[in-house]
Amino acid sequence: VLANDESEYTAYVVGRFDRWRRTAYLLCQDWHRADDVLQTTLTRLYLHWRRARAADNTDAYVHTMLVRVFLAEGRRAWARRVSLVAETPDAAVEHDHDLRLTVQQALRGLPAGQRAALVLRFYCDMSVEQTAEALGCATGTVKSKTARALTSLRQALGVPYTTEA
């Protein structure tokens, strides 16, 4: 990787770091794991920077990397390693605490693939086709995963879901 590439890489990542970190958190539902996933993704992106830069949609390329790292981590028993906290210490000092806990529990309850489909489709605004490519599955599978995820969310949150505390 040449110096030019490196500065281009750094400039590109700096502008998107926070957004990717939030995406990783949505996938992992745990900040510490999210940071691990993001770090691995950033390193891989560095190694494949020229390919990523040449992609039609570099952002989608990175989201794909992020999701694949997340899914691969989840398949590895190492994902269970040193859970340094018994419960995630992320509970915020908010007073609509119960609702947020419910939302978090509902998301955590989803299988990794369904959560990934949901995050890519609705947080990263990727199309069904792009999501299918990222997850390495057919578009029909993305649709069914998304539908199942939404059904589970509906059941967990109660229908109709409202954002009012």
Add this chain to the structure above:
Amino acid sequence: MDPEEVRRILDRSLEVPAPPSSASILTAVALGRRRVHRRRLAAGASAGIMVIMIAGLVLALQPRQSAVPAMRASTTSAMPPPTSSPPTPASARFDPRFIHAHIGWIPPGLQLASREASALTYASSYQYKPPSGRHADGPVVTLRLSQPGQPEPESDAPTTFASAVNGRGAVWIQPPGEDATTAILRWSFVGGVSATLTVAGLRGGVDVQQVAHRIADSVRIGTFGPITTPFHLASVPADMSLSSVWVQIQDDASRAWESGLTFAGGGAGVNVHVFPKPDCACGNKFDTVQNTTINGTPAWMSDTSVTLYFGRVIAEITLTPDRDRSGPANDPTNHATVASPNLADLAAGMTVYPNRADWRAPLG
């Protein structure tokens, strides 16, 4: 549920204070450079090996003048398997209040980053002190102890023989994708407690396996005094017992430490989380919002949680679902019917100690 609604749900789950990030662009660049360098070396080495192999093949195909009799058995027999752990008592448990491993030697410059203890596992990790104002890049040395029968990190990864640790059989764990700068060593102690030591990202180009072995040789298990935390509770909720204790130390400006513990019992749990009020652009999320006072401390109290504002330290005590997810507290609509522990009593007995020199055992 339309897409906008789903987006709102996802956004809501992001409304949590983010701890300082341990991911960093600089680390990615450094790791990336190292891998690129190693690839180039490997490519050069492969070419050299190929030349040697071809030369060897040519020589081997030359007609020999006399056959060499087979005189002895192969000296390259399979590596001996690591010795197995002896049978262990099934009732073995860690006491979550205590430190259960003492590491006699650790590379200079590393300092304690975290401890976590539960009945079945104990873990401690160490990292370099970050430069002022910077975040550390995450643990460099992590030791995890597991009671017999507990899932171990990378249990399905390939292993290779490692020389014994204090006379006990040991293996190197080699998960796919780990590079040569990471060493994971597993061995067991008398009694069957299994230890997994991970060493990664050491500075100075050292032999990581040698370092891992030296650390492992110095590890002793037992009970080495209490885990000290920046808070103390005067009581344990009725019908509950201590489930885990954890503390994380991050020597950076924004959040120097975080700590907590959990109680479980009676179909529910209680999570205690104590942290300094962060210096971040978090809006008014951490401003004191008070609806009561507990022992002179401003607090916000609901059916399922209490938040205490000790000046620059915030403590949250939250009723949580049971871990097996079968308790009534798992039903978010059903909090009122849970035989809730008295969170106000627990909060009234809490004292916080922001300075590390004052930390003490969280209970008792």
